[in-house]
Amino acid sequence: MAKELKLMKGNEAIAEAAIRSGCDGYFGYPITPQSEVMEYLMLEKPWEKTGMVVLQAESETSSINMVYGGAGAGKKVMTSSSSPGISLMQEGLTYLAGAELPCLVVNVVRGGPGLGTIQPSQADYFQATKGGGHGDYQLYVLAPASVQEMYDFVFDAWDIAFKYRNPVMILSDGAIGQVMEKLYVGDYVPRWTDEQIRKIAPWATFGKPTTRDHNIITSLELDSAKQELHNLKLQAKYREMEKNDVRYEEINCEDAEYLFVAYGSSARIAQKAIQLGREKGLKVGLLRPITLFPFPTKRLAELSKKVKGMLSVEMSAGQMVMDVRLATENRCKVEHYGRFGGMIPTPHEVLEAMETKIINA
Amino acid sequence: MTFNQEIIKPENLVYTKTKVLTDAVMHYCPGCGHGRIHRIIAEVIEEMGIQDKAICIAPVGCSVLAYNYFEVDSQGAAHGRAPAIATAIQRLYPDHHVFTYQGDGDLAAIGTAETIHACNRGENIVIIFVNNGIYGMTGGQMAPTTLIGMKTATCPYGRDVQLNGYPLQITELLAELPGTCYVTRQSVHTPAAVRKAKKAVQMAFENQKNKKGTSFVEFVSNCNSGWKMSAPAANKWMEENMFPKYPVGDIKVNGEKVIKNA
Amino acid sequence: MAIKGAIVVDTERCKGCGVCITACPKDVIALAKNVNGKGYNYAEMVNGDCIGCAGCAIVCPDGVITVYKQQV
Numbered sequence: 001m002a003k004e005l006k007l008m009k010g011n012e013a014i015a016e017a018a019i020r021s022g023c024d025g026y027f028g029y030p031i032t033p034q035s036e037v038m039e040y041l042m043l044e045k046p047w048e049k050t051g052m053v054v055l056q057a058e059s060e061t062s063s064i065n066m067v068y069g070g071a072g073a074g075k076k077v078m079t080s081s082s083s084p085g086i087s088l089m090q091e092g093l094t095y096l097a098g099a100e101l102p103c104l105v106v107n108v109v110r111g112g113p114g115l116g117t118i119q120p121s122q123a124d125y126f127q128a129t130k131g132g133g134h135g136d137y138q139l140y141v142l143a144p145a146s147v148q149e150m151y152d153f154v155f156d157a158w159d160i161a162f163k164y165r166n167p168v169m170i171l172s173d174g175a176i177g178q179v180m181e182k183l184y185v186g187d188y189v190p191r192w193t194d195e196q197i198r199k200i201a202p203w204a205t206f207g208k209p210t211t212r213d214h215n216i217i218t219s220l221e222l223d224s225a226k227q228e229l230h231n232l233k234l235q236a237k238y239r240e241m242e243k244n245d246v247r248y249e250e251i252n253c254e255d256a257e258y259l260f261v262a263y264g265s266s267a268r269i270a271q272k273a274i275q276l277g278r279e280k281g282l283k284v285g286l287l288r289p290i291t292l293f294p295f296p297t298k299r300l301a302e303l304s305k306k307v308k309g310m311l312s313v314e315m316s317a318g319q320m321v322m323d324v325r326l327a328t329e330n331r332c333k334v335e336h337y338g339r340f341g342g343m344i345p346t347p348h349e350v351l352e353a354m355e356t357k358i359i360n361a
Numbered sequence: 362m363t364f365n366q367e368i369i370k371p372e373n374l375v376y377t378k379t380k381v382l383t384d385a386v387m388h389y390c391p392g393c394g395h396g397r398i399h400r401i402i403a404e405v406i407e408e409m410g411i412q413d414k415a416i417c418i419a420p421v422g423c424s425v426l427a428y429n430y431f432e433v434d435s436q437g438a439a440h441g442r443a444p445a446i447a448t449a450i451q452r453l454y455p456d457h458h459v460f461t462y463q464g465d466g467d468l469a470a471i472g473t474a475e476t477i478h479a480c481n482r483g484e485n486i487v488i489i490f491v492n493n494g495i496y497g498m499t500g501g502q503m504a505p506t507t508l509i510g511m512k513t514a515t516c517p518y519g520r521d522v523q524l525n526g527y528p529l530q531i532t533e534l535l536a537e538l539p540g541t542c543y544v545t546r547q548s549v550h551t552p553a554a555v556r557k558a559k560k561a562v563q564m565a566f567e568n569q570k571n572k573k574g575t576s577f578v579e580f581v582s583n584c585n586s587g588w589k590m591s592a593p594a595a596n597k598w599m600e601e602n603m604f605p606k607y608p609v610g611d612i613k614v615n616g617e618k619v620i621k622n623a
Numbered sequence: 624m625a626i627k628g629a630i631v632v633d634t635e636r637c638k639g640c641g642v643c644i645t646a647c648p649k650d651v652i653a654l655a656k657n658v659n660g661k662g663y664n665y666a667e668m669v670n671g672d673c674i675g676c677a678g679c680a681i682v683c684p685d686g687v688i689t690v691y692k693q694q695v
Binding site for chain 2: 058059063066068070072091099207210213216217218
């Protein structure tokens with residue numbers, strides 16, 4: 001594969017990846033700090049290059065329902081937004097999950113609650129990983145920590161979305177969305193032809209041929225017994241994700257006595273804190289969950305038998321720390337350190353928190 | 362007792378249910394207009410030979426299960442969102458015939474934004490709007506189109522303007538938008554009305570074939586259960602009360618407002 | 624030359640709403656005294672005056688009426 005080196009914002013990388021990964025449609029609504037995604041697409045005019053449809057909708061509610069329509073018709077479709085807009089999309093997301101539709105939703109998280117702030121945050125962890133809308137459902141959640149991962153995860157998202165017929169969320173934050181970094185981009189993946197869609201998504205509503213009954217995309221089943229069966233099928237799917245598609249990264253874990261657990265921007269900060277800690281002779285490491293659902297529960301359970309304590313570093317009041325505690329089952333001390341409302345912790349304060357809350361506590 | 366049984370032969374057949382409707386028994390109340398409107402649409406799809414390109418977007422409301430009756434690929438929308446869903450599919454499959462089927466609560470209350478913006482963008486879709494002035498599915502509550510003074514479960518003393526505002530003539534509103542090509546109001550309470558309404562639906566799908574923009578067909582219909590009347594009485598009440606507020610006829614044809622004689 | 628018509632009602636699917644009765648110009652249809660499996664008094668032909676105009680079938684909400692016509 002030919003690789004080209006680019007310098008881009010995280011948000012632009014998402015847009016470039018959409019075009020190059022054979023995405024059929026992007027539907028969105030502007031919101032800071034992710035507006036560059038649609039701006040970049042509109043400048044690039046992918047409809048002339050690959051035939052990709054790009055449309056600015058009247059709201060996030062409308063965008064996510066456009067995604068529902070396109071996904072139900074077997075197309076690779078996506079949207080992106082930031083926290084308040086993602087809240088508006090929760091209705092659409094639960095319908096997408098209920099109707100088992102593959103799609104990609106990017107959340108470039110900003111501080112909340114409410115209108116909050118436009119600065120980076122990780123306070124939408126619960127919303128992303130515990131369903132978000134009504135009913136028992138899960139999104140597959142990827143957490144990029146670099147501009148390169150913003151790009152790469154778009155490709156991964158299509159694989160997972162169509163493998164499980166499930167919405168995939170890229171849970172980023174305002175820092176990763178806005179920062180400019182170098183990244184390698186690869187060849188264009190062609191958009192699927194109608195024939196390919198018929199094979200890959202035979203369940204989709206692309207027009208009824210005479211050879212089959214009509215396809216129906218819906219999340220409604222009024223017969224409770226059947227609705228329970230449908231729910232069991234969804235749960236089985238989530239268990240499969242937990243079995244086969246958990247992703248994480250370990251940094252300096254081999255000899256670590258103390259672990260940072262952090263994803264996205266916080267993982268980048270924790271990495272620097274490790275460097276500072278190691279300089280002081282502290283045996284610190286990092287477990288970076290790449291998938292937030294499914295969560296690396298098993299690996300954290302194993303590590304909890306080896307280390308003396310873990311510090312969950314998040315730009316939130318303490319959300320992922322709940323999952324870390326569930327995974328470690330009191331085998332080691334688990335604490336949380338976070339800044340929130342748009343504030344970003346420094347590596348020094350993160351290391352200090354490790355020392356005061358875990359090592360010297 | 363039987364009559365004229367000797368003429369019942371295939372060569373004498375003049376009317377039977379179209380194959381673009383499934384054999385599922387419709388869940389609608391006896392006498393409901395939905396069944397007739399479904400059939401008109403299905404007949405037009407059959408006659409135009411577009412069954413393999415037709416995609417139905419069903420709403421939330423009484424016609425939530427419409428996808429069980431149309432023998433075409435279908436999607437069930439969240440409440441009010443059908444025009445957004447139709448927008449995406451039509452843009453991704455520009456030669457298909459995507460149509461939404463929506464009630465007054467779905468289209469003119471919760472989905473007002475989706476409706477107006479799809480029409481304003483001139484999406485090349487067909488919107489079928491069934492207006493019976495009431496929420497049927499949830500048990501007869503007030504709709505945006507409920508007439509002043511009309512009693513429903515949530516305006517039990519009659520719709521009061523001070524409390525509930527005015528009935529929304531969304532069809533006239535949509536005719537003002539440059540994106541709409543064809544805007545019409547029809548009914549299906551008599552054989553003549555059904556025949557006329559079918560021509561309107563046909564024109565809507567023809568416009569779509571010729572990529573002329575949004576075609577919007579309102580049906581003033583009955584809800585005999587919600588109105589608490591027999592079906593024939595509901596049709597009569599509709600003529601006397603609904604038609605003065607929601608007059609039947611074309612409002613906009615080929616992008617031009619129809620000038621009515623003063 | 625006269626026209627003779629006949630209707631066939633799918634009685635099990637008929638909901639007895641009576642809209643066809645109002646639509647019939649020849650007063651050929653009435654609701655049966657008997658009921659179908661769902662408990663509805665279904666529509667039936669009560670005389671031979673049918674002209675096969677199909678008005679009943681066109682307004683039938685449930686599409687349960689099939690119409691035949693012959694020149695005699």
